[in-house]
Amino acid sequence: MASFDEAPPGNPTTGAKIFKTKCAQCHTVDKGAGHKQGLAKSEWTFGRQSGTTAGYSYSAANKNMAVQWEEKTLYDYLLNPKKYIPGTKMVFPGLKKPQDRADLISYLKESTA
Template sequence: MRAFAGLILAACMASAATTASAAPDKGAALATQVKAGEAIYARCLACHALAYDRTGPRHCGLFGRRAGSVKGFNYSDAMKHSNIVWNEKTLNLFLSNPTKTVPGTTMTYAGVTSQKERSDLISYLKQANTSPECKK
């Protein structure tokens, strides 16, 4: 019985050590993903900005916002009536093929075909939405 208890204790300690060492790796992986997403966001800068409207609407406040709802921005009827609320899932779908996801959108960008690039971009946008630029 004592040997069994020792095995359980050793297994718990090994599990705790693995969890503790995995935490920094997870943070580093997220930082790498956000950095990659920032590079991908450079493509978006032709029409969008984080904190102000350009040809496309601003991205600050994107998550949880209803599509077509930024005050003063002139959206297509298709976007205004899409009933999309932006979250990771809806953004991933839209970014994969904007004109297929919202037929009639005025966003003419073909989309981000790579799932990894979309994931990186979404990670960047989530992080950017907590930045000082978006808190103004």
């Protein structure tokens, strides 16, 4: 598995398309929007510890993982969320292509800044 250090440069425009097709069913990045089935990404920021956003019902696995979300950890998580955090309630199977993960992270960084 390639690490984030070896990831290709991300494209936020392509990442927005990936978010729309793969993530928007359960998540939103709109400021002030509430949580959907998944955590509102407008409430999620790089540097936040997993399982700590107020008002969202996390799985015990997510709370106990206590991962600091940053590009590297998100890159690894997005490959296979259930493997990265066993017991997570997130049903998303992951993004296998390094470019897709880099693009999505680039978009998330831009849209949640």
